[in-house]
Amino acid sequence: MVVLQAGTGRPLWEQLCDAIRDAIRAGRLPAGARLPSTRALAADLGVSRGVVVDAYAQLAAEGYFTSNPGSGTQVSATFQLPRVAPVARQAPIPAPAATVEFDLRAELPDLALFPRRKWVAATRDAMRDIADDDLGYGDPLGSAQLRSQLGSYLSRVRGAVAAPENVLVVAGVTQGLVLLAGELAGRGYQMLAVEDPGSSRLHQVLAGTRLQLVPVPVDREGLDVAALAATGARAVLCTPAHQYPTGAVLSPSRRSALVRWAMERDNLIIEDDHDAVFRWDRMPMGCLQGLNPHRVALLGSVSRPLAPGLRLGWIVPPTALLAPLVAAKRDTGGGSPVIEQLALARLIEMGAFDRHLRRARKIYRTRRDALLAALEEHMGGWTVAGAAAGLHVWLQPPGEIDAAALVAAAAA
Structure with a gap:
């Protein structure tokens, strides 16, 4: 029996993914088992169909499901596993209580800065102009209007080579990464190099793919390319604009x-354009994809500039990867909400997106300066890194510390 709980801090579709994965791994859903339709399962669980569609899409992208015309969605033969005890899971980080005054989690922007009025106006324009056919399933590439605006924006602001016909709209960086990992595994790639330290959330997502994750160290110049070359990996995931979590910006020599x-x-570079639009003490640096679009897949989203709840992102892949990525997205039902796509296109078109970013940068810069001043006053012995860009900084203590005591002191 699947029980989904709202208000836990984890989206319902992720909870459903966990439940189905556990059932497959435990043998309760054997290889070849047919899954209920998305509509039927949504009705049984009392959730929207979109929750089930997103969960099925994620599991299909990870290789747990196969979809065939006429036979529906089935458990892949790849996961005909022996019965084993369920793998112990770490307890999820609890959502902040409603009484929290300041939510300073590094993965979130200030959601109060979301341009509500401009978004409402953009949505109104989208609803006024939308054609009846646009309300269907639509092009798996994404809305033509949004791809056109994204292509222009990425070329203008990030220096990308991004023709509209080569931009694939996805539901954020995570979905884009899952699609890319699935395609690489299908092409015989066995390893994916990742930054160490890196995003534990993305690493957990990738752990569900068929690729072996190979850690590559990061220093003050960013990813260690010499160490990467020694791994033998044919693909790497990196955050050159503002490495997470160290805040390092990939140096010019390392970029080359x-x-x-x-x-x-x-080989292939998967470039997560994390925090690229937020730079404070340095001139903006173009994306790696602009240097060689045939060897770099650019990933980005509006999660940091606007809000993660919009679930809108993009891939600008090498041309050879575009068609299979579109097919994988189509086959897994991983579409993107059309109204939000058209609203974002309109927001960019009328210049409101750029104006919002300018306003947000001023606010974030003021806060960054206040944070640095406070750190200098109260934690002068600590080393601050990553302050030249992005929405977080990386602190290193002057010596050994007792982590448990530090947490207790912070909670006091």
Whole structure:
């Protein structure tokens, strides 16, 4: 029996993914078992159909499901596993209580800055102009209007090579990464290099794919390209604009070395454009994809500039990867909400997105400066890194610390 709980801090579709994965791994859903239709399961669980569609899409992208015309969705033969005890899961981080005054989690922007009035106006325009056919399932590439605006924006602001016909709209960086990982595994890639330290959330997502994750160290210049070359991996996931969590910006020499690594070895760089639009003490630096669009897949989203709840992102992949990625997205039902796509397109078109970013940058910069001043006053012995860009900083203590005591002191 599947029980989904609202208000836990985890989306319902992620809870459903966990429940189905556990059932497959425990043998309760054997290989070849047919899944209920999305509509039927949604009715049984008392949730919207979109929750089930998103869960099925995620599990299909991870390889747990297969979809065939006429036979519906089935458990993949790949997961015909022996019965084993369920893998112990770490308890999820509890959602902040309603009484929390300041939510300073690094993965969230200030949601109070969301341009509500401009978004309402953009949505109104989208609803006024939308064609009846646009309310159907639509092009798996995404809305033509949004792809056109994203192509222009990414070319203008990030220096990307982003023709509209080569932009794939996805439901955020996570979905884009899952699609790319699935395609790489299908092409025979066995390893994916990842930054160490890196995003534990993305690493957990990738752990559900068929790729072995190979850690590559990060220092003050960003990803260690020499160490990457020694791994033998043919693909790497990196955050060159503002590494998470250290805040390092990939140095010019490392940028050149990384692109050369991809070119000379026919390898792939997956560029997560994390925090690229938030830079404070440095001139904006273009994306790696603009240096070699044939060897770099650019991933981005509006989760930081606007809000993660919009579930809108993009991939600008090498041309050879575009068609299979579109097919994978179509086959897994991983569409993007059309109204939100058209509203975002309109927001960019009328210049409101750029104006919002300018306003947000001023506010975030003021807060960054206040944080640095407070750190200098109260934690002068600590080393601050990553303050030149992004929405978080990385603190290093002057010596060994007792982590448990530090947590207790912070909670006091």
